[in-house]
Amino acid sequence: xxxxxxxxxxxxxxxxxxxxxxxxxxxxxxxxxxxxxxxxxxxxxxxxxxxxxxxxxxxxxxxxxxxxxxxxxxxxxxxxxxxxxxxxxxxxxxxxxxxxxxxxxxxxxxxxxxxxxxxxxxxxxxxxxxxxxxxxxxxxxxxxxxxxxxxxxxxxxxxxxxxxxxxxxxxxxxxxxxxxxxxxxxxxxxxxxxxxxxxxxxxxxxxxxxxxxxx
Numbered sequence: 001x002x003x004x005x006x007x008x009x010x011x012x013x014x015x016x017x018x019x020x021x022x023x024x025x026x027x028x029x030x031x032x033x034x035x036x037x038x039x040x041x042x043x044x045x046x047x048x049x050x051x052x053x054x055x056x057x058x059x060x061x062x063x064x065x066x067x068x069x070x071x072x073x074x075x076x077x078x079x080x081x082x083x084x085x086x087x088x089x090x091x092x093x094x095x096x097x098x099x100x101x102x103x104x105x106x107x108x109x110x111x112x113x114x115x116x117x118x119x120x121x122x123x124x125x126x127x128x129x130x131x132x133x134x135x136x137x138x139x140x141x142x143x144x145x146x147x148x149x150x151x152x153x154x155x156x157x158x159x160x161x162x163x164x165x166x167x168x169x170x171x172x173x174x175x176x177x178x179x180x181x182x183x184x185x186x187x188x189x190x191x192x193x194x195x196x197x198x199x200x201x202x203x204x205x206x207x208x209x210x211x212x213x214x215x
Contacts, residue, residue, distance in 0.1 A: 017082045024089035025069045034066065041091065041098050042167035055088050057165045058146050058209055062088050083204050087197075091166045094196045098167040103191035107206070110199040124206040129183045131214035134176040142213050143172070164205055168193045172209075 031037065035045045038053060046053050052063040060075040062084065071080035071088055080088070091098075107113045107120045132139050140158055143150055148162035157175035164170040171188040187206050197205070 014082070017086055021082065021086050021089065024086065024093060027093055028069055028089060029067060037092070040096075041094060053092065055091060055166055056163055057084060057088075058162060058170075059212060064088055064092065081208075083208060087165055087201060087205055090198075090201055091168075091196055096195045098192050098196060100167065100169060101191050104171055104188040105191050105194065106186070106188060107199065107202060110194060110197075110202060112199045116199060116203070120203050120206070123203060124187060124210045125185050128210040128213060129185055132174070133183055136174060136176050139174060139213060142215075146212075148172075164189075164193075164209060166196075168196060170206070170209065 034053065038045055044054055046066060047063075050063075051066040053066065054074070055062045055064055060073050062080050063072045063074050064070070065072065069089060069092075071085040072078065073080055079085075108117055113120070136156060136158060140150055140160075143158075143160040143162065146162050148160040150158050150160045153159050153173060153175070155175055155178075157173065159171065159173045161169060161171045169190045170193075171190075173186040173188070175184050177183040187210075189202060193202060
């Protein structure tokens with residue numbers, strides 16, 4: 001009998017994530033002065049116990065272990081998803097202060113965002129709206145579990161602001177449908193996100209958040 005084992009085929013996106021992770025680890029390995037970098041990025045100093053940088057995400061906390069730059073979800077002890085690890089590594093590569101402002105931007109405000117607007121909607125807002133529909137109260141409960149500050153908006157909708165990753169906050173505005181219009185939503189980023197992430201990063205981040213809100 002053959003010992004042949006069929007291995008799972010990696011998608012182009014998975015291969016791209018692996019390549020991007022390797023490149024990010026290579027860049028981060030050349031850096032030092034991690035306490036100063038953590039202060040710049042609004043993060044606590046690396047843990048003296050295991051040299052981990054703790055980086056909050058919308059669902060918990062990632063421990064980025066130096067110098068390998070692996071990522072573990074502290075609440076479960078499980079390795080972070082490759083997408084989340086990549087987002088965390090790109091956050092750590094930022095060389096500018098990540099501080100909140102009063103400005104909020106959409107995906108279209110990122111370089112290339114206007115061109116990829118429709119694919120962005122297909123990955124984020126449309127699946128969310130299709131799943132939630134008019135169940136605004138159910139969505140409110142999910143957002144509160146993520147630590148969101150939820151405020152009402154006109155038409156029985158809501159506006160939720162919460163931490164997405166590190167010191168980057170996002171805002172979800174959701175409106176239920178009526179006899180004339182279907183449900184709709186807008187996804188906003190604090191403007192400081194533009195210092196940290198490219199369009200593909202923030203699309204992946206929004207996709208992860210929207211998916212978590214449909215579980």
